[in-house]
Structures are given as C-alpha cells and as structure tokens.
Amino acid sequence: MSNRLNVAPNDLSAFWMPFTANRQFKKAPRMLVGAQDMHYVAADGRKILDGTAGLWCVNAGHCRPKITEAIREQAGELDYAPAFQMGHPKVFELANRLVDLAPDHLNHVMFTNSGSESVETALKVALAYHRAKGNGSRFRLIGRERGYHGVNFGGISVGGIVSNRKMFGTLLTGVDHLPHTHLPAKNAYTRGEPEHGADLADELERIVTLHDASTIAAVIVEPVAGSTGVLIPPKGYLKRLREICDKHGILLIFDEVITGFGRLGTPFAADYFDVKPDIVTTAKGLTNGVIPMGAVFVTDEIHNAFMTGPEHLIEFFHGYTYSGNPMASAAALGTLDTYREEGLLTRGAELADYWADALHSLKDTRHVIDIRNIGLIGAIELEPAAGEPTKRAFSAFVKAFEKGCLIRTTGDIIALSPPLIIEKNQIDELIDTVRTVLGEVD
Ligand SMILES: Cc1ncc(COP(=O)(O)O)c(C=O)c1O
Numbered sequence: 453m454s455n456r457l458n459v460a461p462n463d464l465s466a467f468w469m470p471f472t473a474n475r476q477f478k479k480a481p482r483m484l485v486g487a488q489d490m491h492y493v494a495a496d497g498r499k500i501l502d503g504t505a506g507l508w509c510v511n512a513g514h515c516r517p518k519i520t521e522a523i524r525e526q527a528g529e530l531d532y533a534p535a536f537q538m539g540h541p542k543v544f545e546l547a548n549r550l551v552d553l554a555p556d557h558l559n560h561v562m563f564t565n566s567g568s569e570s571v572e573t574a575l576k577v578a579l580a581y582h583r584a585k586g587n588g589s590r591f592r593l594i595g596r597e598r599g600y601h602g603v604n605f606g607g608i609s610v611g612g613i614v615s616n617r618k619m620f621g622t623l624l625t626g627v628d629h630l631p632h633t634h635l636p637a638k639n640a641y642t643r644g645e646p647e648h649g650a651d652l653a654d655e656l657e658r659i660v661t662l663h664d665a666s667t668i669a670a671v672i673v674e675p676v677a678g679s680t681g682v683l684i685p686p687k688g689y690l691k692r693l694r695e696i697c698d699k700h701g702i703l704l705i706f707d708e709v710i711t712g713f714g715r716l717g718t719p720f721a722a723d724y725f726d727v728k729p730d731i732v733t734t735a736k737g738l739t740n741g742v743i744p745m746g747a748v749f750v751t752d753e754i755h756n757a758f759m760t761g762p763e764h765l766i767e768f769f770h771g772y773t774y775s776g777n778p779m780a781s782a783a784a785l786g787t788l789d790t791y792r793e794e795g796l797l798t799r800g801a802e803l804a805d806y807w808a809d810a811l812h813s814l815k816d817t818r819h820v821i822d823i824r825n826i827g828l829i830g831a832i833e834l835e836p837a838a839g840e841p842t843k844r845a846f847s848a849f850v851k852a853f854e855k856g857c858l859i860r861t862t863g864d865i866i867a868l869s870p871p872l873i874i875e876k877n878q879i880d881e882l883i884d885t886v887r888t889v890l891g892e893v894d
Pocket residue numbers: 565566567568569571600601602603674678679707708709710735736
C-alpha cells in the first residue's frame with residue numbers, strides 16, 4: 453500500500469465516472485489509494501473512517517486476510533472456467549453454503565456479476581416461471597416509487613427514481629408502481645420501523661383490480677429502500693404485501709442487494725421481518741465488494757418448474773460469461789468464512805441500540821429534519837437549501853471527507869452504513885464528524 457500512496461494520475465479526463473459530477477470531481481479529486489479494516493487511505497496519506505462500507509458492500513471491513521488470501525490462491529490454481537455446460541467445485545460449494553445461510557425455503561441460487569444483473573435475472577425468472585406453469589398471461593411487473601433496483605432496463609423500469617428513468621425512453625412495458633412508504637409528517641424521527649403506513653401495501657389490491665391478477669407476474673421491493681435515502685418499511689407493511697401476493701398468485705421478490713449479508717443484524721432482511729419472499733436478489737456483501745458477484749435465490753417450487761422436458765435441453769436460457777466464476781466464488785467463500793468466524797451477520801443487532809442512540813443524538817442539530825435507522829443503517833435528512841436541492845448534503849459530504857470520514861448522500865439525505873466491524877468509539881467519531889460538519893455547512 454505505502455509505495456502507491458502518492459501516485460496521482462496526471463489526466464483524469466478519459467474516465468467517464470459513474471453516478472458522479474465528473475467536472476466537479478476532476479477539479480478537486482477525492483482519491484482513495486489504500487484501505488484496511490475500518491479505514492481508507494486518501495492520496496495525501498490521511499486515514500478516512502469508512503461510514504458507508506464503500507457502497508454498502510464492504511461489510512467485513514477492508515482488505516480482510518481470509519478474502520485476500522482466497523483470491524490470491526484461486527488466481528494461481530484455476531483462473532477461469534466456462535460457466536455454461538461446465539462447472540468447477542467452488543461454485544457448487546458456494547451455492548450450498550449460501551442456501552444453508554438463506555431462509556429455509558430458498559434452496560437454489562443463480563450467480564450474476566452485480567446487483568443490477570441479479571435484478572434482471574429475478575425479473576426474467578419470474579416471467580419464465582409463470583410461463584412454464586402455463587400462466588404466460590402473467591407478464592406485468594410491479595415495482596415501487598423511489599425503489600432502486602440497479603441501472604439496467606428491467607431495474608429502472610420497476611425502479612422509481614425519476615433521474616434514473618427519465619432519459620431512457622419507454623422502458624419495459626407492462627410495469628406499474630406501488631406508492632413509496634415515506635411519510636415524514638407522521639413518522640419523522642422514528643427509531644426502527646415506523647408506526648404509520650402499513651396500509652400502503654393495500655395499494656397492491658388497487659393495482660390488481662386495475663390490471664387483473666391473471667396479468668401480474670411479480671412484485672419487487674427493497675425490504676428497506678436504501679439508495680433513495682433509507683426508507684424503512686412501516687410495521688406490518690411487508691407481511692401485508694406477502695399476504696396480498698399469496699392471495700393473487702403473484703411472486704414476491706425482495707431486492708436484498710443492500711440488506712443481504714448482515715446489514716440489519718440478521719443474515720437477510722427476510723429473516724429480520726419474518727417474511728418469506730419467493731425470490732431474493734443479492735450482490736455487494738456477498739464478496740465483501742471485493743470481486744463483482746451477485747446471487748439470486750429461489751424456492752424449490754420455482755426451480756422445479758423449469759426441471760421438465762428432455763434432460764439434454766437447457767432449462768433456462770439465461771446466464772453470464774462470469775456467472776459463478778472461480779475468482780468471485782473464492783472471494784465469496786473467504787467472505788462467508790470471515791462473517792462466520794467473527795459473527796458479523798448478527799453483529800448489527802448487538803450494535804443497533806448504540807447506533808440508534810448515536811444517530812438520534814443529532815436530532816437538534818442544524819438543518820436536520822428527520823432521522824431514520826434500522827440495523828446498521830442510518831439516515832439523516834436535511835432541509836434542502838433554498839432553491840438549491842442536494843447542495844447542502846453534498847457540501848456536508850465533501851467537508852466530512854476533509855475531516856476524515858466517508859459518508860454518502862442522496863438528494864439531501866445523509867445515508868450511513870458502516871462496515872459491520874465498526875467499534876463504538878468509531879460510531880461516536882462518525883456521528884461527531886457529521887454534527888461538526890452540519891454546524892459548518894450553509
Ligand atoms: C437494492 C439494490 N438493487 C440493485 C442495486 C444495483 O447493484 P449494482 O450497482 O451492483 O448493479 C443496488 C445498488 O446499490 C441496490 O441498492
């Protein structure tokens with residue numbers, strides 16, 4: 453790490469950065485050149501406390517030895533194996549380990565390379581499942597306002613963030629949306645699940661009445677909406693969605709790309725909320741963010757619906773060159789070992805109260821209009837600066853980085869989701885930095 457600390461590229465123009473204000477960044481770049489455990493190292497050598505687990509993915513902390521070693525060994529042993537009509541042992545081992553970890557009713561897993569691909573895979577499985585069962589008229593997909601399901605066409609179609617959708621034409625047809633569940637007038641400053649809003653799930657009944665259940669394949673929601681600014685489901689909301697889906701033969705997909713792998717203090721949000729989705733999408737924490745990989749979990753019922761017809765024929769025409777590739781599989785196995793040995797998938801539950809107290813101590817801080825938390829996720833919503841939405845939160849992000857903390861902002865919301873190895877004194881440092889920064893920004 454040390455010999456690379458001061459390396460600075462001399463031209464930043466070639467790289468068109470994702471989800472970034474490119475021109476602004478390139479005038480005052482924020483470069484990370486190293487990382488260990490809870491910290492990044494900035495290009496000027498400063499240690500930066502990671503308040504966001506990278507992008508909600510580095511759940512075990514940075515450069516963890518089991519993961520690094522697994523990748524190193526794998527690179528010298530089997531670098532790549534064709535994903536179609538061929539196998540390698542680690543991907544089967546990983547699939548078994550994952551279904552053991554997942555809720556009992558999810559017994560099969562497909563691999564992808566990202567959360568976006570997991571979502572596309574899940575939507576396609578849902579459509580194809582109904583068709584395989586003789587219900588090909590079920591072609592509609594229902595998402596939710598403010599939902600984030602990645603950036604591919606299926607994901608932005610069921611997603612509900614306008615900036616991610618408006619530039620891209622007609623998107624998928626046959627998509628409808630539930631209302632979001634953010635009710636600040638009733639639920640502001642709630643610790644954990646809000647009291648009000650479970651009835652918003654009944655909007656699914658309205659959509660069913662409009663389109664008829666026989667046309668609807670699946671509902672997809674994030675159990676906790678993350679990227680839109682941390683919207684925590686009202687008490688009973690997800691259970692109600694499940695009931696309505698059951699009543700009408702609609703599949704329920706949980707997009708657990710953020711909530712999977714311990715973020716709420718349970719392995720999956722399905723465990724936390726005690727709701728059984730038919731399909732679960734994951735990525736991020738699966739490999740601790742180290743190598744791109746996603747996984748889609750399905751029930752026996754869904755899997756077995758495809759296992760018909762002549763055995764020499766491919767059952768499902770879908771997959772990626774890198775599905776379950778050896779390097780990613782090794783990284784995921786090293787990650788699961790680390791989670792297990794350090795009890796990280798339940799550590800969030802141990803820290804949840806301390807985390808909630810720390811976050812809610814910001815209540816009377818300047819600019820703050822709401823605070824939300826669940827597991828090891830927190831959001832601090834700011835009053836937008838007059839006529840300049842997002843600017844205040846972005847200034848807070850830049851100042852926090854200058855003061856040695858990485859936070860994340862979306863709109864005028866600060867979203868925090870530290871690695872699950874965070875210590876209490878580091879929670880204090882993170883929250884104190886946010887407090888200081890909010891005192892300084894206009
Ligand atoms: C719920 C959810 N789904 C899908 C995605 C997309 O994942 P990726 O960026 O790996 O494609 C994300 C990313 O933040 C996410 O939060």
